[in-house]
Amino acid sequence: MINLVKLSDSLVGKVRGNPVAISLFKETIPESYQQQKVVPCSIVRHAMDYGEIVSFDQHHHDCTTGVYTAGVDPGTEEIRNGQYLARNIPAYTDLGAEQIKTGDYVLPQNTVVGIGAAPLANVPEGIHVDWVVVVCTPHWANFIGGARTVLDGTPPRGSCGSSFCSDLFAIPWHDDNVVITPGDLGGRMNNRLKPEEMFVVVPNQYLESLLNIMTSTPDARAVLEATKPEDSEYWEKRKRSKRAKQAKASKPSQDSLDEKLSMHWEQEAKNLIAMTPPGIIEMAINNVEDFARDTGVDRITKSVVLDQMKSIGMDPSMLN
Helix, strand or coil: CCCHHHHHHHHECCECCCCEEEEEECCCCCCCCEECCCCHHHHHHHHHHHCCCEEEECCECCCHHHHHHCCCCCCCHHHHCCHHHHHHCCCCCHHHHHHCCCHHHCCCCCCCCEEEEEEHHHCCCCCCCCEEEEEECHHHHHHHCCCCHHHHCCCCEECCCCCHHHHHHHHHHHHCCCEEECCCHHHHHHCCCCCCCEEEEEEHHHHHHHHHHHHCCCCHHHHHHHCCCCCCHHHHHHHHHHHHHHHHHCCCCCCHHHHCCCCEECHHHHHHHCCCCHHHHHHHHHHHHHHHHHCCCCEECHHHHHHHHHHCCCCHHHHC
């Protein structure tokens, strides 16, 4: 069985708050899961931001659409046929509204009696985790979302346009696949998502693979070089960098980091680049130095490192 605490530890700092374990309760809701009158999709926030162990059922909730989508309440006629959408959102046709409230977008009625959420590192003993949901930036969604892809080549389901309750409670059950989604307006609002955040849902059978992704170090340079044609400017840059390092190697070096540098780096810049994971730090140094040469800079400052990161779409706060 997957070590949930170890998996949680591998994700903390890369996702917002606690990774959240979602459990489907088919007969009874365990006493350890506090039943709250909440919007169903907001159980993510309660576990993620507050560390609570919570659940909802037919009698404990604050959104009829959410419990209908989660299969614990038959809902109203206008919810089942989607007319509450068609009547109030001009863009919706009757057909579109009905289809988005049926099939893969809802958990069949009576599949469960309730659904619970708990911090991944604090799942009560004996509770089965059906899937894990995290809130993160697109950068980390690329890694976390590959939990199935690395096993059998199946990409995650990119969900957009359905309700977040569908993405969280129904689609993983029907699809048996990882879901990457921005969530709908309600799901984002109820979970207090920032503009740059999104959800990733990973079913139980891919959690071991997710742990492997988060704890292993890829050979990023080898992957990059496999993509470069023989006439790529990349190879010339590599040669220049290699010559500079060979020249530097003939001089006494101060420490292992300095050995990797071929230009003058101010200490603040060294401290920043030193936060890079060991497996890719040399490539990161080369990229910064190439950026400096290309922009006519002969001295690496902290600002140069930050500018280089921004130039390739990386968020400098990831190194904090």
